[in-house]
Amino acid sequence: MLYLARMDVTFPESMSPETKxxxxxxxxxxxxxxxxxxxxxxxxxxxxxxxxxxxxxxxxHDELHAVLSGFPMYPYMKIKVTPLAKHPNSIK
Amino acid sequence: MLYLARMDVTFPESMSPETKxxxxxxxxxxxxxxxxxxxxxxxxxxxxxxxxxxxxxxxxHDELHAVLSGFPMYPYMKIKVTPLAKHPNSIK
Amino acid sequence: MLYLARMDVTFPESMSPETKxxxxxxxxxxxxxxxxxxxxxxxxxxxxxxxxxxxxxxxxHDELHAVLSGFPMYPYMKIKVTPLAKHPNSIK
Amino acid sequence: MLYLARMDVTFPESMSPETKxxxxxxxxxxxxxxxxxxxxxxxxxxxxxxxxxxxxxxxxHDELHAVLSGFPMYPYMKIKVTPLAKHPNSIK
Amino acid sequence: MLYLARMDVTFPESMSPETKxxxxxxxxxxxxxxxxxxxxxxxxxxxxxxxxxxxxxxxxHDELHAVLSGFPMYPYMKIKVTPLAKHPNSIK
Amino acid sequence: MLYLARMDVTFPESMSPETKxxxxxxxxxxxxxxxxxxxxxxxxxxxxxxxxxxxxxxxxHDELHAVLSGFPMYPYMKIKVTPLAKHPNSIK
Amino acid sequence: MLYLARMDVTFPESMSPETKxxxxxxxxxxxxxxxxxxxxxxxxxxxxxxxxxxxxxxxxHDELHAVLSGFPMYPYMKIKVTPLAKHPNSIK
Amino acid sequence: MLYLARMDVTFPESMSPETKxxxxxxxxxxxxxxxxxxxxxxxxxxxxxxxxxxxxxxxxHDELHAVLSGFPMYPYMKIKVTPLAKHPNSIK
Amino acid sequence: MLYLARMDVTFPESMSPETKxxxxxxxxxxxxxxxxxxxxxxxxxxxxxxxxxxxxxxxxHDELHAVLSGFPMYPYMKIKVTPLAKHPNSIK
Amino acid sequence: MLYLARMDVTFPESMSPETKxxxxxxxxxxxxxxxxxxxxxxxxxxxxxxxxxxxxxxxxHDELHAVLSGFPMYPYMKIKVTPLAKHPNSIK
Incomplete structure (x- = not known):
């Protein structure tokens, strides 16, 4: 099953360049x-x-949540997920 | 060049099922x-x-605008375009 | 798989009480x-x-879209879908 | 009486992994x-x-507020509550 | 139980002054x-x-929905309901 | 004169439980x-x-501002004020 | 007492130039x-x-509501009112 | 003086292709x-x-308002104006 | 030329009462x-x-930006500027 | 290819005047x-x-992202990019 995600990353001000x-x-x-x-x-x-x-x-959904929450930067991400269905006009 | 578009369609109330x-x-x-x-x-x-x-x-951009404004339903669409750059983590 | 939907219905002004x-x-x-x-x-x-x-x-997702777009009032609904994963604190 | 809540958790940057x-x-x-x-x-x-x-x-409402404000993570949660009435189409 | 409601009324353009x-x-x-x-x-x-x-x-909640949906202008109202709990600082 | 206020409190992360x-x-x-x-x-x-x-x-307005800005928690509050007029349907 | 209002006018599509x-x-x-x-x-x-x-x-407030709702274009206006208090830095 | 404007055009449903x-x-x-x-x-x-x-x-400002409100499509436009000052980094 | 500004001030949590x-x-x-x-x-x-x-x-615009950015609290302000033109109904 | 960007800068509270x-x-x-x-x-x-x-x-797009992410203040900027196509009414 397909999902689109938009992820926005914001690092805390105190994070060192090395950690980043x-x-x-x-x-x-x-x-x-x-x-x-x-x-x-x-x-x-x-x-x-x-x-x-x-x-x-x-x-x-459970696998997707596992995948997304496994990202190393997950605690610094804001993620929005959109479930994608087949479009009737798609020729794939 | 790649672009992501989200298109939302709203038909006017007066449109007949045949026209739709x-x-x-x-x-x-x-x-x-x-x-x-x-x-x-x-x-x-x-x-x-x-x-x-x-x-x-x-x-x-000009070709994309031509493509999008050429959709038959274009007058009934609200479109938002996001330009997509290569992501450093993409392996494609 | 579980999904939460919020549906808001707006009938067109011209719809008769009988049709409603x-x-x-x-x-x-x-x-x-x-x-x-x-x-x-x-x-x-x-x-x-x-x-x-x-x-x-x-x-x-495809079955959900078929279910939702099959609602008789679908053309008059604004629907927002949220995919729901299992919560680690759920005892179900 | 039924209520739907959406809870979003944000931990402060300074919280240690142990505290979390x-x-x-x-x-x-x-x-x-x-x-x-x-x-x-x-x-x-x-x-x-x-x-x-x-x-x-x-x-x-008072019991719900007591329940919600009793969550250990309550100070780090943003909660939105929606009161739910019986839906005429529900067969429960 | 107490609830706060905000109601915004919008009459359709076609409604006659007499009907209003x-x-x-x-x-x-x-x-x-x-x-x-x-x-x-x-x-x-x-x-x-x-x-x-x-x-x-x-x-x-069910009584409130009956009360609100019974307003003659209900079809022309946008209503937002907030459940109100007792405030610890209230002296009532 | 009557005013409705909504106040949202956010304490800074560093505030001790005693101060709160x-x-x-x-x-x-x-x-x-x-x-x-x-x-x-x-x-x-x-x-x-x-x-x-x-x-x-x-x-x-001036008395209301004095009252609101006198709240001990005022620096931690986000306040929105709505002036309330008499409603023609009120029987009070 | 002073109030700031922002008024946005939208005439219905069907209104004739003469009426406008x-x-x-x-x-x-x-x-x-x-x-x-x-x-x-x-x-x-x-x-x-x-x-x-x-x-x-x-x-x-009551006089302001009477003044605002007396505007001939009132039914076509969206109005937002802000009560204005004296500012401590004003030299008026 | 410089101003940036964003204009969004929406024609009424009833407008004929010839008028457009x-x-x-x-x-x-x-x-x-x-x-x-x-x-x-x-x-x-x-x-x-x-x-x-x-x-x-x-x-x-007055000339800009005259210019903008003189657009033939002005009644069908939503316009947002941003006044632009000289930027200290501009080399023009 | 006239401009309306709305300024919202937010002091950082760490600022001392004396500095404020x-x-x-x-x-x-x-x-x-x-x-x-x-x-x-x-x-x-x-x-x-x-x-x-x-x-x-x-x-x-340039003088306004100089005026606004000269406010001592400017770094702690969120400012929104609206250019004001003469209103045809003003009798001033 | 042309792009419009709006950039909003927010420096962290802790940044010294010298660093700024x-x-x-x-x-x-x-x-x-x-x-x-x-x-x-x-x-x-x-x-x-x-x-x-x-x-x-x-x-x-890739060159634009390189240009924008190369700004020294990039980590403190919120940037929104709009791709600009040729306008049919432009005489350039």
Missing amino acids: ADFVAQEKEYSGNLQREGKMVDIWRVVGEYANYSVYDVAD | ADFVAQEKEYSGNLQREGKMVDIWRVVGEYANYSVYDVAD | ADFVAQEKEYSGNLQREGKMVDIWRVVGEYANYSVYDVAD | ADFVAQEKEYSGNLQREGKMVDIWRVVGEYANYSVYDVAD | ADFVAQEKEYSGNLQREGKMVDIWRVVGEYANYSVYDVAD | ADFVAQEKEYSGNLQREGKMVDIWRVVGEYANYSVYDVAD | ADFVAQEKEYSGNLQREGKMVDIWRVVGEYANYSVYDVAD | ADFVAQEKEYSGNLQREGKMVDIWRVVGEYANYSVYDVAD | ADFVAQEKEYSGNLQREGKMVDIWRVVGEYANYSVYDVAD | ADFVAQEKEYSGNLQREGKMVDIWRVVGEYANYSVYDVAD
Whole structure:
């Protein structure tokens, strides 16, 4: 099942550059794994914002929540999820 | 270049079922053509709403505006466009 | 899978009381059937509003969209869907 | 009487992981007790968010306020309550 | 149990002055009866708006919904209800 | 003259439980005095929120501002004031 | 007592140019009278909008509501009122 | 003096295609004249919307209001104006 | 040229009462000077809020920005500016 | 391709005046370079706010994101980007 998520990241003011860099590296690895497993289908940067739109293909709501809450930066993210159904005009 | 669009459709109260059905048919054809040309990459139904999220791959803003304003239902749509950049964590 | 929906109904100004009554009757039957099939788990009236919160248990997003867009009053509804995952504190 | 609540939790930046874990454990116990007493009828996780929708069955507004303000995490919650009336289409 | 309601009235453009006057008269009678029965405790005009704040004292949510949906102007009202609990600082 | 106020309280993260308790006690006394003087006519808790709706009967805007800005917790409150006129349907 | 009002005017689509012109003329006269009586202290056009900000000096809320609801265009206006207190930095 | 405006156009449902085309032609001429006079400095289409952002260079607020309210489509536009000051980082 | 501004002040949690008092005194002086120079025409307190509405009469946008950004409390203010044109119904 | 951006800057409470001044200087240089390279076409101050509207002319979304995220103050900015297409009424 497909879901669209928009994620906005806000780091606390007190976080050191080293900690941020560490989160960025962990996030890249986690995100790469999700893509290789086929659970994250797409991820794009929202231009000019520390935010992404990403598309997930998972078994159900519980798996999606596990995937999203597993992001290293999850405590610093605001996430909005939209469930996506097949569109009658899609030729896929 | 990639763009995400969310489109919400509202038909006027006075539109007849026949006119609606005609719009739906035209829209399907237009949308199918855009997909066959590779300009519309994806289109999904927002569950429970007369709305879609769709992704476009076009040359520039002007082409996207031409594509979107060419939708048969365009006068009845509220469209919000988000430009999408490459995300550093994408493995595509 | 569970989903929470909030539905707000707005009838067009021109609709006759008879047509409204007819919609209300159709809606009751449709809604009753969904409950007997186990697809609609709960439905409550939002106090003071022509609106409801309802909970659905369906196979996937596509089934939910079919269920929701099948409501007789669907063209007059504004629906917002929230996917519900299991809560770790639930004892069910 | 039934009420729907949406609760969004935001922990302060300075809270230690130990304190958080302690709050999570207390919350689980409090929440379990409310369910065993029949005061909390349902609780679901909003997918991708540190938030829940929950349904309460209590005697009146004062009991609900006591129940909600008794949550261990109450000082870190933003709660919105919707009173729920019987829906004419409900077959319960 | 106490509830605060805010009601905003919007009449359709096509309604004749006579029909409006008739609604105003019916509303005054209905509202007067609710006050005499003790179900409507207070009603005030929001300055400069076709709107009111009103306070209700009824047995439960179902009675409140019956009271509110019984207003002659109900189809033209947007109503938001807030359940009111006893405040610890109230000396009443 | 009558005014409705909604007050939402947010204490800073760093405030100690003792300071909070002290504010709560001061607030109770201040609020009780306002009621005994007839300046605060009603105060109710918004269920589930650290907020109240309260009604004031004072001579003019300046007195209301003095009353509101005199609350011990004023620096931690977000207040919205609505001036209330007599409603033509009120039988008071 | 002083109040700031913002008024936004929206005429119904079906209103004829003659009716509009008539409303504009009536409004000018009503507004002029209010200014000559000292009840309307100021009125400015919001640049680019069919809207104004205006300041009223009246005895109380009831008089303001009478003044505002007496505007010929009142049924087509959305009005928001802000009560204004003396500012400690004002040298008037 | 410079101002940024965002204009959103909504034509009434009942307007005929001929009337719309006539408005579009008048608008083009009016807009062209404003640019030739140097009063409209820039105008861009918001991609996917019947809306524009435009920049004006006029003597004062009154001239801007005259310019904006002179647009043939003005009755069908929602306009928001932002006054623009010189930015210290601008090298113009 | 006239402008309406709404200013909302929020002091940081860590600011001492002495520093606040100092800002209040500086603000009073700055504001008084602006009024004596005729640049600030009016200033009112929004009842119940640490906010004001004020009216400015300055040469142009740049002077207004200089005036506003010169307020001692400017770093703690959220300001929204509305340019005001002459209203056709004003008799001034 | 053209884009409009609105940028709102919020510095953390703890930032020293020296650090702020340093950011302001770096920003001026970065911004000047972008203008000399023709990538930033315009930048204006929003009157009364620590915010700007600016126009960019870059090759594509990725270049714009690189430009925007390269601003020294980027971590303290909230940026909203609007893609701008050619307007049919533009005579440029």
